[in-house]
Structures are given as structure tokens and as C-alpha cells.
Amino acid sequence: MRRLGAHMSISGGLPRALERGRTLGCNTVQFFLKNARSWRSRVLDDGERGEFLMLKDRLGLEPLIAHCSYLINIASPNPSLYERSIEALREELLRTQALGIPYYVLHPGSPTGTGEQEGLYRIARALNLLLQDLQGVMVLLETTARGIGSRFENFARILEMLEEEQKVGICIDTCHLWVAGYDIADPRGYEETLKELDDLIGLEKLKVVHLNDSKAPRGSGRDRHEHIGFGKLGPEPFRWLLQDERLKELPFIIETPKGVTPEGEDWDEVNLRILRSLEGEDEDKGDSGGYRP
Ligand SMILES: [Zn+2]
Ligand SMILES: [Zn+2]
Incomplete structure (x- = not known):
């Protein structure tokens, strides 16, 4: 039997996503770490983290997969959006690590108006910055409908520019x-x-x-x-x-x-x-x- 699951809502807290997946008969589950359309991040308290880790062991959902929030754009040519995206991504990756989640799915981002090469370079730069501190989590770049990530060549180019390419997958x-x-x-x-x-x-x-x-x-x-x-x-x-x-x-x-x-x-x-x-x-x-x- 293949590992088959669904993207589940975290409404009511992260542990609820695991329970919802279990109820549906999933053996793997994907979810956001926070409201996907907001920069703000709710504090994850020890109680919620503890319950999540307990359920993770008990429900046998493997692997767990975190999905990035939508505002993050590490290909952005806008310096303030780029910096903000890197900080938000750092926070999400640390949370992924703290929850013992092995995979984090990331949209490569859009170079809005600038060239593809520059966008690919900004993505690689951001990842090089963030991957240094990351342990036990693999960032998975997701294929996209258009723009960067819509051709496999784009991922090959990003991987070439990474210092720790073993921490990135697709x-x-x-x-x-x-x-x-x-x-x-x-x-x-x-x-x-x-x-x-x-x-x-x-x-x-x-x-x-x-x-x-x-x-x-x-x-x-x-x-x-x-x-x-x-x-x-x-x-x-x-x-x-x-x-x-x-x-x-x-x-x-x-x-x-x-x-x-x-x-x-x-x-x-x-x-x-x-x-x-x-x-x-x-x-x-x-x-x-x-x-x-
Ligand atoms: Zn998808
Ligand atoms: Zn889609």
C-alpha cells in the first residue's frame, strides 16, 4: 500500500491536522504551520508542541509534510519583501525542525518583472543562508504552473548553486x-x-x-x-x-x-x-x- 494522504486544516491547532488525517484513513499528512495568507505567526506553546509530538508517534502518520505559507517569495527583487520572506521562512523552518517534521514544501517564488536567472540566484542565496542552521529537515522545492519551477531545468540550476544541496529535494x-x-x-x-x-x-x-x-x-x-x-x-x-x-x-x-x-x-x-x-x-x-x- 502506497503512503497516501491529504492536505489537512490546522484550524483549532496543529495537532488537529493529524487527527483529521487519521479520521480520513490517511497514512501521511500535509499541513500549513500557520495561517498561510498572513505574515503573522501564532506562538506555538509547549502544550501544543507536546500534544503534536505525542500524536505524531501514536498515529503512525509518516512522513509528515509541512507546506510553506503563501506570502513567502525568496525570488523577489523587492529588497524588503525578500528580507521579510527570508525571516518568515527561517521561522517556519525552525518550527518544522522543532516538530520533528522531515519535509517542508516550498514554492520557489516569483522574480516579478526581473529575469529568471536573477530569481534563481536569489532563491539559492536565501537557501544557502537558511540551510546552514537546519538539521533533520529537507526543503522540497515544488514544481509550479508557470514561471520559476515550471521547468525541471530551474531546479537543476538552483541545486548547482547550493552549498548543502543534500538538504534540498523536489x-x-x-x-x-x-x-x-x-x-x-x-x-x-x-x-x-x-x-x-x-x-x-x-x-x-x-x-x-x-x-x-x-x-x-x-x-x-x-x-x-x-x-x-x-x-x-x-x-x-x-x-x-x-x-x-x-x-x-x-x-x-x-x-x-x-x-x-x-x-x-x-x-x-x-x-x-x-x-x-x-x-x-x-x-x-x-x-x-x-x-x-
Ligand atoms: Zn501542490
Ligand atoms: Zn496548485
Whole structure:
């Protein structure tokens, strides 16, 4: 059985994300460390940290994955935003370390108006600054829908510029790869995408996979997540990923829209069930868990 989970809300405190994941039947969970749309960070007191660590051991959710908040932009050409981003990132990484979380997913950021090369340089500079003090946490740069991070070459270039490249890995997102132009819905395109990733970065650098279908067409650059099998990707690429021997140790996380189906079922439950059935299904049966989008 693959390690399969969802991005969970931290409303009510960080330990609640773990409990929510457990209730859904996840065996890995991703969450924000704080409100993702605010610079402010709530103080994490000893009680909350203690409860988190206790639940982490008890619930067997592995690995836990922290996701960066949205305001951080370490590619920014604006000096004050750049500095602020570095400080916010430092705080989030220290919190990740204090909570014993092995992976921290980071959006590479946008060079807004300036060139890609300068943006890549600023990202590498910020990471070099922050990684020195970091122990036991790997920063995973996530593939993006457009701009920096939408081509594997971008990650190869950043890794080259790092002093401690062993502390940085990659997180791929199926929706982002697709809208960035990678044809992962075609069997040959799927193979070529993985080969390109291996050639330019190395498959061993890939640590987390985000499973999201896409509302937007390939190459559109528009990041709109859809339920598994209900979007432009369809169920096939998810089956290939979940049955790919090369990826069998990796955690797979859904970040599909929240809410309930017209039948009143929780969408996370439905998406996870579809993925579990794709994982165990033969190619020629072509039946995605009774769900026909
Ligand atoms: Zn993602
Ligand atoms: Zn996205």
C-alpha cells in the first residue's frame, strides 16, 4: 500500500491536522504551520508542541509534510519583501525542525518583472543562508504552473548553486506539471517527464508527489485543482504514478477542492477512495472505483 494522504486544516491547532488525517484513513499528512495568507505567526506553546509530538508517534502518520505559507517569495527583487520572506521562512523552518517534521514544501517564488536567472540566484542565496542552521529537515522545492519551477531545468540550476544541496529535494504536483506543459496524461509523455526529471535532477531527489487533477488545459499555466479523474488529466496518470515501482517509497498527497459531493460525501474521502482503487486496479479493467467522471 502506497503512503497516501491529504492536505489537512490546522484550524483549532496543529495537532488537529493529524487527527483529521487519521479520521480520513490517511497514512501521511500535509499541513500549513500557520495561517498561510498572513505574515503573522501564532506562538506555538509547549502544550501544543507536546500534544503534536505525542500524536505524531501514536498515529503512525509518516512522513509528515509541512507546506510553506503563501506570502513567502525568496525570488523577489523587492529588497524588503525578500528580507521579510527570508525571516518568515527561517521561522517556519525552525518550527518544522522543532516538530520533528522531515519535509517542508516550498514554492520557489516569483522574480516579478526581473529575469529568471536573477530569481534563481536569489532563491539559492536565501537557501544557502537558511540551510546552514537546519538539521533533520529537507526543503522540497515544488514544481509550479508557470514561471520559476515550471521547468525541471530551474531546479537543476538552483541545486548547482547550493552549498548543502543534500538538504534540498523536489516535490512534483500533477496539476502544475500538466498546466506547465508536461504531457503526463499520455503514456509516452509520462515516461518522458520522469526521464527528464531523472536526467536533470535525479529521481532520488523526488520526495513528495502532490496528486491533483486539473480544471485547466495542458500548457495553460493556470493552476486550478480538480477532483481526481474529474479533470483534464483523467484517472490514468494517477494509476501510473501509484503503480510506478520507482515511486513506491514516496508519500502521495491530495490538494483537491474541499467540501461535500451532491450525495453528501466528503470530497477528500471520495478522492482518496478513487486513488486507492486506481492503485490496486489492472490497466485493462479501466474502472476508477465505480466513479465515472
Ligand atoms: Zn501542490
Ligand atoms: Zn496548485
